[in-house]
Amino acid sequence: GNSVTQMExxxxxSEEAFLTINCTYTATGYPSLFWYVQYPGxxxxxxxxxxxxxxxxxxxxxxATYRKETTSFHLEKGSVQxxxxxxxxxxxxxxxxxLTFGGGTRLMVKP
Amino acid sequence: DGGITQSxxxxxxxxxxxxxxxxxxxxxxxxxxxxxxxxxxxxRLIYYSQIVNDFQKGDIAEGYSVSREKKESFxxxxxxxxxxxxxxxxxxxSIGAWETEAFxxxxxxxxxx
Numbered sequence: 001g002n003s004v005t006q007m008e009x010x011x012x013x014s015e016e017a018f019l020t021i022n023c024t025y026t027a028t029g030y031p032s033l034f035w036y037v038q039y040p041g042x043x044x045x046x047x048x049x050x051x052x053x054x055x056x057x058x059x060x061x062x063x064a065t066y067r068k069e070t071t072s073f074h075l076e077k078g079s080v081q082x083x084x085x086x087x088x089x090x091x092x093x094x095x096x097x098x099l100t101f102g103g104g105t106r107l108m109v110k111p
Numbered sequence: 112d113g114g115i116t117q118s119x120x121x122x123x124x125x126x127x128x129x130x131x132x133x134x135x136x137x138x139x140x141x142x143x144x145x146x147x148x149x150x151x152x153x154x155r156l157i158y159y160s161q162i163v164n165d166f167q168k169g170d171i172a173e174g175y176s177v178s179r180e181k182k183e184s185f186x187x188x189x190x191x192x193x194x195x196x197x198x199x200x201x202x203x204x205s206i207g208a209w210e211t212e213a214f215x216x217x218x219x220x221x222x223x224x
Binding site: 032034036041042043044045046049089093098099101102103104106 | 117144146151152153154156159169201203211212213214215216217218220
């Protein structure tokens with residue numbers, strides 16, 4: 001079956017630091033990959049996505065590259081802000097048409 | 112504006128009672144989903160529906176029931192058989208294609224008192 005594994009948090013960084021949140025997956029075929037962000041007390045919002053190998057998704061300074069050879073989709077940002085503090089979820093969607101989520105990684109950015 | 116709306120935002124239930132959480136979307140999406148989120152945890156799939164009048168159990172369907180009588184609506188009932196219902200419930204919808212994202216509502220926080 002499908003599964004997504006994320007690094008456990010919380011990840012605590014100072015403002016303007018470099019961010020990496022690791023995500024690896026197990027799936028048959030060629031899934032689409034997503035990063036969602038959740039702010040306190042809210043639903044999830046799509047941050048970025050990639051639908052085929054070597055695609056790079058990007059949004060709001062965040063980037064992730066679909067690496068089929070390593071089955072990974074790591075999230076990166078060059079300079080985080082306090083406003084980036086949230087929980088980040090990696091997810092995949094496969095031929096079964098259901099999103100499978102990782103456990104989420106809480107990011108805390110200190111001024 | 113198109114979107115997905117969950118209500119109420121907060122819900123309190125006495126033990127032994129059934130409660131129904133509302134989820135409505137005006138995005139013309141075929142697929143709808145219910146997820147449960149516990150503190151510090153990821154999302155677990157309760158039920159999903161890919162078309163009107165059809166739905167399937169997810170990973171943790173026991174103690175829950177759903178209906179899909181209209182494309183726009185996918186209500187979730189938390190029954191008294193659900194032994195630990197206190198959680199944050201998220202509804203989502205998508206056009207149903209594997210390469211497209213799901214859109215989420217703002218969630219309903221259910222507390223058993």
